Amino acid sequence: MYKIDLHTHSVRSPDGRMTKKHYQRIFEEGILDAIAITDHNAISYALEMQSVFGPKIIVGEEVDVRLGNLASKLNTNHNPAEKYEIVGLFLQNQIPPGSDLIGAIDAIHKQHGLVYIPHPNIRQRNGVPFEVLKHPEVLPSIDILEGFNARSLFWTKTNLRGMTFAREYELPYACSSDAHGFNELGSTYTIVNRLPTRSNLLKLLTNAQYAKEPVKPWKFLNPKFNVLSKKLESIKKTIFA
Numbered sequence: 752m753y754k755i756d757l758h759t760h761s762v763r764s765p766d767g768r769m770t771k772k773h774y775q776r777i778f779e780e781g782i783l784d785a786i787a788i789t790d791h792n793a794i795s796y797a798l799e800m801q802s803v804f805g806p807k808i809i810v811g812e813e814v815d816v817r818l819g820n821l822a823s824k825l826n827t828n829h830n831p832a833e834k835y836e837i838v839g840l841f842l843q844n845q846i847p848p849g850s851d852l853i854g855a856i857d858a859i860h861k862q863h864g865l866v867y868i869p870h871p872n873i874r875q876r877n878g879v880p881f882e883v884l885k886h887p888e889v890l891p892s893i894d895i896l897e898g899f900n901a902r903s904l905f906w907t908k909t910n911l912r913g914m915t916f917a918r919e920y921e922l923p924y925a926c927s928s929d930a931h932g933f934n935e936l937g938s939t940y941t942i943v944n945r946l947p948t949r950s951n952l953l954k955l956l957t958n959a960q961y962a963k964e965p966v967k968p969w970k971f972l973n974p975k976f977n978v979l980s981k982k983l984e985s986i987k988k989t990i991f992a
């Protein structure tokens with residue numbers, strides 16, 4: 752059995768803290784068998800870690816996108832400027848942030864990546880709303896839906912509806928930590944029976960098992976704390992330079 756986490760953040764995310772020594776521990780201590788590094792609008796650290804740890808690191812990116820033209824095609828009121836986040840997995844090139852949803856999805860697929868929808872319908876976390884996901888221009892392009900996000904602490908009801916949505920629309924789904932620090936890993940993940948690759952992951956997910964425990968409240972503040980401590984470090988550097 753292989754424990755995989757498809758949505759996590761390294762030190763390259765402004766609010767992330769995980770470094771090479773953490774990935775070393777993740778694999779040595781068997782916390783996970785494969786991990787996708789999905790930094791905000793960046794893939795450089797993921798690429799670097801993949802060159803060290805090989806296929807156990809999946810190169811991903813959590814990209815900021817805009818709803819764009821699709822807004823006018825929806826029945827409910829939407830604004831083209833609405834901001835969402837989507838994840839590309841198995842990427843080779845960075846997807847530029849700020850493009851429209853459909854354009855970003857196409858760019859992920861063009862480089863043979865997989866489209867993963869994080870925290871669906873949780874607007875407070877820039878999750879793509881269900882009515883957008885259901886749109887015929889979007890639904891067939893979704894490869895994996897996040898059925899459970901360990902950091903969606905305050906939106907438990909919506910969080911759990913992700914899995915129901917995935918089952919209803921027969922989408923493969925994963926449960927992921929969205930960890931920004933090492934101590935958030937290992938309680939929410941997906942269990943599959945092989946090491947995942949671009950070509951086998953979707954099939955593996957049809958038969959997956961899940962561990963899903965929300966992050967502990969004191970670990971929930973990791974991203975805020977990380978941003979603050981990075982700021983302090985850079986101030987220290989300027990003062991003592």
Ligand SMILES: [Zn+2]
Nearest residue numbers: 758760813929
């Ligand atoms: Zn994230």
